[in-house]
Amino acid sequence: NAGVTQTPKFRILKIGQSMTLQCAQDMNHNYMYWYRQDPGMGLKLIYYSVGAGITDKGEVPNGYNVSRSTTEDFPLRLELAAPSQTSVYFCASSYSRDWTEGYTFGSGTRLTVV
Amino acid sequence: ILNVEQSPQSLHVQEGDSTNFTCSFPSSNFYALHWYRWETAKSPEALFVMTLNGDEKKKGRISATLNTKEGYSYLYIKGSQPEDSATYLCAPIRAAGNKLTFGGGTRVLVKP
Numbered sequence: 473n474a475g476v477t478q479t480p481k482f483r484i485l486k487i488g489q490s491m492t493l494q495c496a497q498d499m500n501h502n503y504m505y506w507y508r509q510d511p512g513m514g515l516k517l518i519y520y521s522v523g524a525g526i527t528d529k530g531e532v533p534n535g536y537n538v539s540r541s542t543t544e545d546f547p548l549r550l551e552l553a554a555p556s557q558t559s560v561y562f563c564a565s566s567y568s569r570d571w572t573e574g575y576t577f578g579s580g581t582r583l584t585v586v
Numbered sequence: 587i588l589n590v591e592q593s594p595q596s597l598h599v600q601e602g603d604s605t606n607f608t609c610s611f612p613s614s615n616f617y618a619l620h621w622y623r624w625e626t627a628k629s630p631e632a633l634f635v636m637t638l639n640g641d642e643k644k645k646g647r648i649s650a651t652l653n654t655k656e657g658y659s660y661l662y663i664k665g666s667q668p669e670d671s672a673t674y675l676c677a678p679i680r681a682a683g684n685k686l687t688f689g690g691g692t693r694v695l696v697k698p
Contacts, residue, residue: 505685
């Protein structure tokens with residue numbers, strides 16, 4: 473099992489550009505999440521999904537969009553990138569909210585907007 | 587949005603010493619609490635998932651306790667080693683919730 477795979481690992485964007493961060497899991501997990509790492513603030517939830525076709529906003533959704541057309545994939549779209557979106561982005565998954573082993577995280581995407 | 591507080595934000599520990607730190611969260615509608623270990627340049631890894639008041643979990647030299655009535659959890663590291671250096675995150679989930687809310691973390695640096 474590969475677990476949770478995020479691509480790319482690093483990316484530099486210019487202000488106003490757009491991009492999609494990819495996230496795929498092969499564990500047949502229903503729940504998937506996107507977090508961003510804010511310095512000193514831990515992890516902030518951007519969007520999450522409880523199954524294919526279902527998505528919902530987290531704490532900091534502005535400037536982002538998601539889709540969940542399959543159980544395996546949960547891409548995060550940045551439209552009109554801004555310097556405030558410079559961060560490390562983590563995708564995570566779990567079988568359900570009762571998952572006693574906790575979330576499985578991807579290795580992260582480090583994004584810089586200049 | 588849940589208010590999750592972790593204290594202290596950071597601490598330095600001498601190798602071989604034991605230490606502990608706190609996670610505070612709203613006690614109402616509690617469902618479960620997760621603890622994660624997050625090493626620099628890596629992704630968070632789950633340590634414990636705790637659900638019952640009075641729960642105690644242990645993994646090697648690391649253990650955690652849970653008080654759901656007053657809304658706090660302690661994480662203990664016994665005989666700290668340099669490899670214990672990491673940020674430790676706690677995250678509660680509410681009874682009607684589908685997602686974790688993470689605290690800001692406690693950054694532990696173990697000095698040889």
